[in-house]
Amino acid sequence: MSRPQYRKIRIVCISDTHNQTPKLPKGDVLIHAGDLTNHGSITELRKVVAWLEKADFQAKIVVAGNHDITLDPDFYREHGAYTHPQNVQDPEECLRLLTESLTITYLNHESATVRLTSVDGSYTQLRVFGSPWSPKLPTGHGKWAFQYEGEKVTKVWEAIPEHRSEQAVKLWDAIPLDTDIVVTHTPPKNHCDSTYVSSGRAGCEALRRALWRVRPKVAICGHMHEGRGVKRIRWSLNMPQVRYMEESTEIWTDPGLGNNKQSLVDLTARSGKPLDSHDGPLEQRAPSNRVSFSPSSPEQSTPIPDDPAALVKADPDAHHVRAHLHRRQKHRTLRGLAERSAAEKGWTELDEALSRLDDHDAAALNGRMGRRETCVVNAAIKARSWGTVGTKLLNKPIIVDIDLPVWPAT
Numbered sequence: 001m002s003r004p005q006y007r008k009i010r011i012v013c014i015s016d017t018h019n020q021t022p023k024l025p026k027g028d029v030l031i032h033a034g035d036l037t038n039h040g041s042i043t044e045l046r047k048v049v050a051w052l053e054k055a056d057f058q059a060k061i062v063v064a065g066n067h068d069i070t071l072d073p074d075f076y077r078e079h080g081a082y083t084h085p086q087n088v089q090d091p092e093e094c095l096r097l098l099t100e101s102l103t104i105t106y107l108n109h110e111s112a113t114v115r116l117t118s119v120d121g122s123y124t125q126l127r128v129f130g131s132p133w134s135p136k137l138p139t140g141h142g143k144w145a146f147q148y149e150g151e152k153v154t155k156v157w158e159a160i161p162e163h164r165s166e167q168a169v170k171l172w173d174a175i176p177l178d179t180d181i182v183v184t185h186t187p188p189k190n191h192c193d194s195t196y197v198s199s200g201r202a203g204c205e206a207l208r209r210a211l212w213r214v215r216p217k218v219a220i221c222g223h224m225h226e227g228r229g230v231k232r233i234r235w236s237l238n239m240p241q242v243r244y245m246e247e248s249t250e251i252w253t254d255p256g257l258g259n260n261k262q263s264l265v266d267l268t269a270r271s272g273k274p275l276d277s278h279d280g281p282l283e284q285r286a287p288s289n290r291v292s293f294s295p296s297s298p299e300q301s302t303p304i305p306d307d308p309a310a311l312v313k314a315d316p317d318a319h320h321v322r323a324h325l326h327r328r329q330k331h332r333t334l335r336g337l338a339e340r341s342a343a344e345k346g347w348t349e350l351d352e353a354l355s356r357l358d359d360h361d362a363a364a365l366n367g368r369m370g371r372r373e374t375c376v377v378n379a380a381i382k383a384r385s386w387g388t389v390g391t392k393l394l395n396k397p398i399i400v401d402i403d404l405p406v407w408p409a410t
Contacts, residue, residue, distance in 0.1 A: 004405035008268050009116065009124060011400040012057070013379035015185070015222025018067065019044055020381055021051040025262055025399055028116055030057040033222040033379060034065025034132055034185035039083050040145070041070070042094055049097045052104055059114045060104045064132035064146060065185040065223065070094035071108075071132070072145035079143050107183065108132060111176055121409025129179045129216075133171055134186035134223050135204050146185065151205055165206060172210035177364060178279075179216050180404075187221040191231045191249070192378030195224040196385050203227075209244045213364040215371035217267075217277045218400055221378050228380040228395050229254070230265050234276070234373050243361055256396050263396045267375060268403045275402060278370040375400065 012025055015033035024030065032052065037044035045068075052060055064071040069083060073091040081088055098106035105112050107130025114126045135150025148167045175182060186204050187193040188211055193203030202224055211219055212235055222228075230252035236245035256263035267275040377400060383393035 004407055006269075006403040007118075007124065007406045008270070008401050009126075009404050011181075011218065011220075011402065013220050013377050013398045013400060014381055015220070015378070016065065016225055016380040016382045017048065018382050019048065020394060021048065022381060022394060022397065024055055024397060026056070027399065028058050029114070029126070030055055030060045031181070031183055031220050031379075032060075032062045033183050033220050034063050035067045035222060035382075036062070036065070037068055040068040040076075040089070040094065041084065041087075042089055042097075045070070045094050045097050049101065049104070053101060058116050059126075061112070061114070061128055061130060061181075061183060062098060062104050062106050063130040063183050063185060064108070066132075066134055066144035066146055068132070069145040071098070075145040082143075109171070109174065111179065118406070122406050123409070124404045124406055126404070127176070127178055127180045128183060129175050129181070130183040131171070132185050134184075135165070135168065135202070137202055168204055168206035169209075172204070172207045175210050175214050177214055177368070179214050180218075182211065182214065182216045182219040184219070184221050185223050187224055187227055187378050188219065188376060191233065191376045192221065192227040192229050193224045194227045196226055201227075211374055211376075212244045212246075213361065215277065215364075215368070215374055217275055217374065217402060219374055219376045221376070222380045224378065225380040225382050225385045227378045228383065228398075229378055230398065231376045232275075232373060233376060235371075237365065237369060237372065263398045265375065265377065265398060265400045268401050271401075275375060276370075276373045279368060 009029065010027035011029045011031060012027040013031050013033070014022070014024070016035040017032070018035055018038050030052070036048045052062065069080060070076050070089045070091045071094060073095070076089070076091045080091070098104055105114065105128075107128070109131040111127065111129045114128055115123050116126070117123045132146040134147055136147045137150075148171060149165050150168065151165055184207060186207060188208035189203040189205040190201055191203060191208065193201045195202050211233075215235055232250040232252070234247040234249070236242075236247040238247075239245070252265060254263050255261050267273075377398055379398045381395050381397070383395050
């Protein structure tokens with residue numbers, strides 16, 4: 001099948017509106033990355049859901065945040081009376097506002113496939129994973145919903161490898177490999193995660209590593225209001241035996257700061273700096289006509305063919321994958337030598353420097369070497385963290401333009 005045509009898709013990104021209902025720019029997809037409210041009451045939720053339902057977009061993706069406490073029934077049953085002592089809320093009623101909406105796709109640590117249809121009947125599909133979860137702050141800053149134990153950290157806010165949160169790793173390993181857009185309330189570690197509350201960076205290292213593994217086109221988040229902004233990450237894939245590395249990052253300059261312009265991130269070919277992210281042969285294959293919405297599960301990628309000649313015919317970008325095949329074979333040879341040497345010397349473990357590719361990482365790399373960049377967007381509308389001076393200051397929504405394949409009408 002020949003390569004599909006591409007068209008520009010406009011994604012309007014917001015998060016941490018906290019009961020605010022700002023004017024939204026036009027676009028194809030609206031994404032809200034959590035903290036719709038201050039305390040998740042039914043009154044707050046009715047207001048924000050009505051606002052979202054009136055917004056004119058083909059698709060509207062919403063996840064909850066730690067302040068939307070009624071949307072986490074288990075948490076609310078245990079702690080809700082402390083927040084709403086005079087008027088305890090019904091979490092099931094609150095949830096139904098979103099889950100039964102006819103125009104909102106509410107994601108609670110799950111995936112959905114969204115179809116965007118053109119006037120001529122052609123369409124574009126997006127695979128989206130959304131989750132409300134975020135790590136607890138080490139400061140113990142209150143009790144909030146959808147939170148997990150984060151990494152233990154040093155004074156300079158660096159995660160200690162042996163103390164990484166198993167819960168966090170398990171959560172973010174659930175992101176399917178074919179995801180185009182990841183929507184999380186928390187930002188990844190060291191990317192758009194600065195905060196005044198903890199005087200440092202409070203993103204999740206396990207999420208950053210999951211993004212290296214999945215390498216979605218866009219990762220949209222919020223939670224850390226002062227971290228609002230955009231980073232373009234180029235992942236290091238040249239040494240597959242060394243995981244989770246970044247080749248470079250580029251910080252976005254907001255063209256809408258202090259003026260009437262839009263806060264635009266242009267990742268299209270027209271910008272001259274298109275996002276370097278495609279699936280090679282997988283992206284050339286027409287997607288299924290059935291639009292799915294189901295709990296997420298990791299999916300295995302198509303393995304790299306062992307025959308480089310066949311690879312060249314199948315993929316114009318085969319030189320990337322062919323180089324990976326060469327590196328993989330070299331790594332296997334080196335590892336075999338190291339294992340024999342270790343056996344001869346009676347060693348019980350190999351040197352950590354010879355960290356191997358496990359099946360998980362092999363699946364993340366095989367056949368997906370075209371996915372080399374991810375744009376991380378913290379779209380917090382509230383400009384200051386909860387409980388700090390200046391919480392009435394608001395940011396603009398962030399607009400992301402991206403080229404995606406267009407498939408003919410079916």
